[in-house]
Amino acid sequence: MYRKIKIIILFFIVCFSVIAFFKDDLNLSKGIVYKTKNATLKTLKIDLNKDKVYLAIGEEYQLIADIETNKNNEMEITWSSKDENIATVSNGLIKGITPGTTKITVITADNVNKEVEVIVTDLVTTPKVNTSKSFLPCKRYSEEEAKLLDEVFFDRINEAGYGTRMGPVAVARFILLEFQYKIKYFNENGRLNNHSGSSHVDGEGRYYHRGLYLHESKFESITAKRYGPAIWGCNLYDAFLGGYRPNGLTCSGFVTWVLLNGGFDIGDSGAGNTYRDDDVGDIGENIPITKELMQSGKVKVGDIIGRDGHVAIIIGLDEEYIYIAESLPPEVRLVTLTKYDGLLKSDNFDFIILMDDIYKSDGNYTEMW
Structure with a gap:
C-alpha cells in the first residue's frame, strides 16, 4: 500500500514538473497544447526593387530584396547568376560583364526564390563625359537594336522618375552621357506647334514623340512632312540653309523632346522671345x-x-x-x-x-x- 502511494506521488511530481517546464508553450485554458518556440521560419513573399535590369558593360546596379516571413524575422538569402560570363552578383550588386541576357536569382534559406532578368548591352556606355564621340551614322542600328535602345532609354527615365523633375534630366543625361554618338544640330523645316505662316512639319530638326529616332520603323508615327522623313543621322534637305545635312535637333526641338520624354507635354514649341508668349x-x-x-x-x-x-x-x-x-x-x-x-x-x-x-x-x- 505504501509503495503504491509513493508511485502515485512520484507520477504527479513528474507531471507537474513537465507542465512547469513547458508552461510557455501550453494553452491549458483552451485544452490545446502546441509549441511555438521552435516554429519553422517560412518565407511568405519576396519583393525585389526591379524585375528587369539593363546594364552597360562594367555598369553596376544594386538589387534589394524585401523578404516577408511568418514571424517577421530576418531570413538568410543567397544570390546567384545563371551566367557569370554575362553578369555577376554579390550581395545583390549586379555587374554587367559581356553583352547578353541572363537571370539573377535570390534564394531564401527555406528554398523560396525569385528571378530578375538582366540584359547587358554594348549599345550604351556607363554615364560619362566623352569628348571624342563621333556623329551618328545614317541607319546605324537595326530595328532590334533600336528597340533595345528605347527599352534602356525608358528604363533610365523610369528609374529617375517619369513625370518628376528627374525625368527630363534622365533623358538629357542619357543622350549625352550614355548614348555612343553625337546628334547633329539641324535647322527645323517646321514644327507641329507652328506659328502663322510657318510650315506644319513633324520630325525635321525636331522629334516630338517618345523614344529615340533611330530606325525607319518610326516613320509610321510621323504625321506631317516637308522634305522628310529621315531618322537622326540621315541626310535631309535643310530649307533654312539649303542643301542636305544629317537630320537632328534644333535647340527647342531638343528641349521639348527632353521634356516630353521625361513626362511633360508642353507642345512642339520654339525657344521663344520677348515678342511671343506661347513658346x-x-x-x-x-x-x-x-x-x-x-x-x-x-x-x-x-x-x-x-x-x-x-x-x-x-x-x-x-x-x-x-x-x-x-x-x-x-x-x-x-x-x-x-x-x-x-x-x-x-x-x-x-x-x-x-x-x-x-x-x-x-x-x-x-x-x-
Missing part, C-alpha cells in the same frame, strides 16, 4: 542670372536656362560648375561652365526658369550622374 521660354518666369541667384540654392538640375531665341536644360551642378545640355551648331552637346564667372559671362544664357511649379516632385534627385 518654351514662356512656361515660367525668366529670372535674370546673377551671382546671388546661383548662390541662393534655388537653382536645380532640370531647370530651363536660355536667352531670347535659345533654350537649354541644366543637368548637373557641383560646387564649382554648372552642366548644361543644349543643341547649338554643330551638335547636341554638354556645356560646362563655372557657376559664377563662366555662366555670367556667357552670351548664350541670361535667364533661368525655376521649374518647381511644373515638375511638382523631384523624383530620385541627383545633382550629378
Whole structure:
C-alpha cells in the first residue's frame, strides 16, 4: 500500500514538473497544447526593387530584396547568376560583364526564390563625359537594336522618375552621357506647334514623340512632312540653309523632346522671345542670372536656362560648375561652365526658369550622374 502511494506521488511530481517546464508553450485554458518556440521560419513573399535590369558593360546596379516571413524575422538569402560570363552578383550588386541576357536569382534559406532578368548591352556606355564621340551614322542600328535602345532609354527615365523633375534630366543625361554618338544640330523645316505662316512639319530638326529616332520603323508615327522623313543621322534637305545635312535637333526641338520624354507635354514649341508668349521660354518666369541667384540654392538640375531665341536644360551642378545640355551648331552637346564667372559671362544664357511649379516632385534627385 505504501509503495503504491509513493508511485502515485512520484507520477504527479513528474507531471507537474513537465507542465512547469513547458508552461510557455501550453494553452491549458483552451485544452490545446502546441509549441511555438521552435516554429519553422517560412518565407511568405519576396519583393525585389526591379524585375528587369539593363546594364552597360562594367555598369553596376544594386538589387534589394524585401523578404516577408511568418514571424517577421530576418531570413538568410543567397544570390546567384545563371551566367557569370554575362553578369555577376554579390550581395545583390549586379555587374554587367559581356553583352547578353541572363537571370539573377535570390534564394531564401527555406528554398523560396525569385528571378530578375538582366540584359547587358554594348549599345550604351556607363554615364560619362566623352569628348571624342563621333556623329551618328545614317541607319546605324537595326530595328532590334533600336528597340533595345528605347527599352534602356525608358528604363533610365523610369528609374529617375517619369513625370518628376528627374525625368527630363534622365533623358538629357542619357543622350549625352550614355548614348555612343553625337546628334547633329539641324535647322527645323517646321514644327507641329507652328506659328502663322510657318510650315506644319513633324520630325525635321525636331522629334516630338517618345523614344529615340533611330530606325525607319518610326516613320509610321510621323504625321506631317516637308522634305522628310529621315531618322537622326540621315541626310535631309535643310530649307533654312539649303542643301542636305544629317537630320537632328534644333535647340527647342531638343528641349521639348527632353521634356516630353521625361513626362511633360508642353507642345512642339520654339525657344521663344520677348515678342511671343506661347513658346518654351514662356512656361515660367525668366529670372535674370546673377551671382546671388546661383548662390541662393534655388537653382536645380532640370531647370530651363536660355536667352531670347535659345533654350537649354541644366543637368548637373557641383560646387564649382554648372552642366548644361543644349543643341547649338554643330551638335547636341554638354556645356560646362563655372557657376559664377563662366555662366555670367556667357552670351548664350541670361535667364533661368525655376521649374518647381511644373515638375511638382523631384523624383530620385541627383545633382550629378
